[in-house]
Amino acid sequence: xxxxxxxxxxxxxxxxxxxxxxxxxxxxxxxxxxxxxxxxxxxxxxxxxxxxxxxxxxxxxxxxxxxxxxxxxxxxxxxxxxxxx
Amino acid sequence: xxxxxxxxxxxxxxxxxxxxxxxxxxxxxxxxxxxxxxxxxxxxxxxxxxxxxxxxxxxxxxxxxxxxxxxxxxxxxxxxxxxxxxxxxxxxxxxxxxxxxxxxxxxxxxxxxxxxxxxxxxxxxxxxxxxxxxxxxxxxxxxxxxxxxxxxxxxxxxxxxxxxxxxx
Numbered sequence: 270x271x272x273x274x275x276x277x278x279x280x281x282x283x284x285x286x287x288x289x290x291x292x293x294x295x296x297x298x299x300x301x302x303x304x305x306x307x308x309x310x311x312x313x314x315x316x317x318x319x320x321x322x323x324x325x326x327x328x329x330x331x332x333x334x335x336x337x338x339x340x341x342x343x344x345x346x347x348x349x350x351x352x353x354x
Numbered sequence: 355x356x357x358x359x360x361x362x363x364x365x366x367x368x369x370x371x372x373x374x375x376x377x378x379x380x381x382x383x384x385x386x387x388x389x390x391x392x393x394x395x396x397x398x399x400x401x402x403x404x405x406x407x408x409x410x411x412x413x414x415x416x417x418x419x420x421x422x423x424x425x426x427x428x429x430x431x432x433x434x435x436x437x438x439x440x441x442x443x444x445x446x447x448x449x450x451x452x453x454x455x456x457x458x459x460x461x462x463x464x465x466x467x468x469x470x471x472x473x474x475x476x477x478x479x480x481x482x483x484x485x486x487x488x489x490x491x492x493x494x495x496x497x498x499x500x501x502x503x504x505x506x507x508x509x510x511x512x513x514x515x516x517x518x519x520x521x522x
Contacts, residue, residue, distance in 0.1 A: 274502040281505065312509045312516075315454070317476065319512070321446065322458050323469050324477025325392055332388040335362055345363065352370045353380045 276306070280313050361391070365410045369417045376421055383417075386424065390416035393443055399479050404442075419443055457515055464511050468504035475501055 270278070282288050283296045300306050340346045366387055373383035390413045397403045403412070420443070461469060471489055474480045480488075486497035 270499055270502065273506065274499065277502050277505050277509070281502075308513070309509065312513045313505065315457070315512050315516075316472075316505060316508050318446070318454055319458050319461060319508070320469070320472050320476050322454060323462070324473045326458075327473060327477075328392050328395070329388055331358075332362075332391060335359060336366075336384055336388075339359070339362060339366075348367055349370055349380065352367065352374050353383075 276309070277313070280306075280310055284310070284314055284317060358391075361409065361413075365391075365413045368410055368414055372414055372418065373421060378421065382421075382424070386417045386420045387413070389420050389447070390414075393447065396444065416443060457512060460515055461508060461511055465504070465508055468507055471497075471501060472504050472508065 279296060283293065283300075288296060300310050340349070366384075369387040369390065370380065370383045373379075373386060378386075393416050394403075394409065394413050467489075471485065474485050474488065475482070482494045482497055485501075486492075486494050489497065489500075491497035491500060
């Protein structure tokens with residue numbers, strides 16, 4: 270992998286708490302000493318938040334589709350409709 | 355029938371009854387139930403489930419907290435209930451910043467395939483072998499390299515979007 274991707278991999282391991290104590294300290298020091306790395310670290314954390322948002326959105330779509338499918342089953346639909354009658 | 359469908363069929367009627375008793379309608383029950391299932395699945399994947407009862411009771415507990423939050427958002431009185439203190443809801447479930455939602459909408463247009471690949475790995479936690487096969491990569495290694503390339507691409511887009519918004 271090229272150098273830039275190696276940096277992304279290391280930052281990822283740092284963000285996801287996958288580094289041992291020694292490597293974690295090394296990474297913390299590198300981040301402190303490089304404003305570029307600091308910026309990349311910050312943006313990579315935003316990417317992880319976005320992935321989580323996207324994952325939830327996808328799961329919600331899947332659940333909505335499942336709901337519609339289950340409600341097309343007359344027995345299940347009746348069971349739910351009776352609750353709100 | 356898969357596990358999610360089984361869980362849905364078993365748990366939704368319980369949540370629906372509870373929300374109806376609390377004064378909610380079917381659509382609210384469905385939305386709160388979906389929130390509860392998402393939180394339950396996330397905790398299960400992260401190995402953070404603190405289940406002392408059944409999954410159904412746990413999902414009901416989360417839906418109940420979500421109902422109170424929904425109530426609070428609509429400026430209603432927030433009732434106290436001692437039974438729900440054992441269940442925690444991820445803070446970012448409430449604190450999703452508007453700018454992140456805006457970024458996501460932008461990134462969906464710019465890098466849908468990358469977002470899907472990254473979500474499969476980080477959010478769904480699928481094994482790399484399965485991801486490689488699903489996204490048509492010949493080897494696990496090439497799928498792994500692509501994952502980092504996608505992180506790089508999305509990170510650049512995030513950086514540029516934020517810089518662009520700050521300049522505007």
